[in-house]
Amino acid sequence: MATLITGGAGFVGLEVVRLLLDRGESRPAVFSRNPSPQRLGNLADRVEAIAGDLGNFSHVLHAVKTTRPERIYHLGAMLSVPSDADPAAAIQTNAMGTFHVLEAARLFDVKQVIFSSSVGTYGYDIHEDVISDTTLQRPQFFYGATKAFGEYMGLFYKRKYGLDFRGIRYPSVIGPGVSTPGAVQYTSWVIEECARGNPFTIWVTPETRMPVMYIDEAAQATVQLADAPQARIETVNYLVDGLKPTPSAGELAAAVRAQIPGAQIDFVPDPQIQPLVDEIVRPLDDSRAREEWGWEPSYDLERMVSAFLARL
Missing domain, CATH: 3.90.25 (UDP-galactose 4-epimerase; domain 1)
Structure with missing residues (x-):
């Protein structure tokens, strides 16, 4: 399967790439601002490295057009502190970057997009003792706001264009x-x-x-969600916990x-x-991930x- 990983030289992205290679995938494409050999380490010779900016639609279109992936792991993003410090940059990278990935997937007939979201999509006015997949999402951080927007853009592309969009809300990794x-x-x-x-x-x-999760588990959960039969996917955007x-x-x-x-x-x-x-x-209630696609830390x-x- 042809695979493209945005943010593939990043924290979770590198572990996803390593996991894909370990199970036999051939030369997955890594899209990142700096997919340097120093960053990729011993994976550098085993991947197709593409330098680019998620906020630049031409860069994303070029990456998707040249690699023609069946699956995109969209893991590239600015995190909470940098996003709060520079919301204009976060809008471009996190919000517009996700739109660029989804639109490129539509234009080039990509079957599936896996989106990395966060428990940061929750925040204000949580009245329950436990956060679940249906808890109200009112993020405090700008990062969380961009991730919530990404989730809802994905749901739109799923409904209107039939894209197999799936999101995973990580705890602290x-x-x-x-x-x-x-x-x-x-x-x-x-x-x-x-x-x-x-x-x-x-x-x-x-x-x-x-709530925390070890990096290997975050990668495993991401790939496991992608591999799950489509008929099992009902909730679409899932909490996972460690x-x-x-x-x-x-x-x-x-x-x-x-x-x-x-x-x-x-x-x-x-x-x-x-x-x-x-x-x-x-506490996080990740029972839907457990029930629908077998997640187990x-x-x-x-x-x-x-x-x-x-x-x-």
Whole structure:
């Protein structure tokens, strides 16, 4: 199957590419601002690298026209902190970029688009104790607003043009090599910085419980959703969660200290970020992903920290 991965040199994108190659796909196309050999590492010779900007329709059209994919994993995006800092750029990359991918898919008869969304599409006025696929989406962050818009654009293209559009709402994804700031990136940075021997300050309270998922699981869930029989897809945009029960920031810190003796971790809640996080910190109900296409996480907290450290 011909496959195109936008953001394929990014955090989740690289793991999706690696997973596709491991299962035998031949030279998937990686579309990214900087798909350099340094970024792609040992995958560089096994993919078709295409440099381009999602916000430029000509770039997206060229990538889709030349690769003629049957499936697009649309994983490229600006994250929460950069999007809030530069909403004009986020509109181009996240909102217009998604429109460009969907329209190119329509023009060149791409069968399927898999869209990376986020729990950041939730925010204000959550009255339930648990966030589910049907919880009201009123995002606080500009990033979440662009992701919610992307989901609804995808639903439109599914209804009007018959595109097999599917979305996956990740929680906080933990893994090595996270470089882009995010409101909850402490979940990855606390492990990596402590492994380097550096002290680390977590900017939320120890009691904060942010749903998390290990990077390998995020890639696996993405590909598993794409592979699911179309007849099983009813909800279309799905929450997925990692280990349960959701660990607190304090429990994450304890797990890091258990595997990195002497790790120096303290807590200084950010007065701007903590109230926003508190609005959305609830357990996730991903039962529809489990029931409709068989999602099942496999990492506990100890295994997740251990796997992270093994890859550094």
